[in-house]
Amino acid sequence: MNPRKLLIVLLGTCVVAACATGPRRVSEPAASLQQVTVAADGSWSVDVRLQNYSSIPMRFDAVQLDLRVDGEPAGTLASTSALTIGSESADVVTLALDPTSQARLHVADALAGGRSLAYRIEGSLRAAPEDRGNARDYRVRRESALSPVPGLPGVLR
Template identity: 65%
Template sequence: MKPWKLLTILLMAGALVACVSGPRRVSEPTASIQQLSVGADGTWSVDLRLQNYSSIPMRFESVRFAVSVGGESAGTLETTTPLTIGPESADILTLTLAPSAEGRLHAADALASGRSLAYRIDGSIRAAPEDRGSARDYSVRRDGAVGPVPGLPGVMR
């Protein structure tokens, strides 16, 4: 093989390796309610979507959010279930919440009238890069809304 061809191949391989390894970026994660299901006993099953905007996998160690609906406190979503989420990806945690009486009333009214239910989650996510041990708390405050799903009684997305 001619030396210039070998040099060209080595330079291309080096460029490819540089592109793959790229800079490591750790960004603040976020969360939102993807689905809220109201059980027959009044408890809520909440699908909490955790979004990792980092360019590397992140280890989510805990979440704790005060939940309010219609401007009224509904309770607290909390877990210490560890979860690793790949780079620029999301995953779902399903948590159970025994909502306050006001929260139950707002959800029942939204379901009965077929309208959306405004919510706010306010709290923190504890996370760290998967390959490092130092976790930190990220503050999250998110306003959103879920609405009744046709054909699925008690389910809002």
């Protein structure tokens, strides 16, 4: 191969390699409730959806979220299990909660009446790029609503 063609091939390879790596972007993660399941004993199983908006995989080391339903404190959703979520992806962590009596009443009323239930989560997610150890806390606040799931007693989505 002549030197000129070799130079063109090498430059082309370098350009393609530079485009493939791109900049590493770490963005604030988000959290929301995906599902609440009420057990026969009144305890809840809460599916928390963790969203990684970063362009790289992130390791979520801790979740600490205060939950309110219909404006009433329900309890704290907490986990210290490390979970890695791929770039621009989401995953769900299921957390147990023994809610306050007021929160239980509001959820029971929503389920019995077939109506939606407003919720708010506020707290922090401790996360770091998967390949680094320097985790930091990200503040989270989300307000939304859950609705009873037809055919699934005791489940709100």
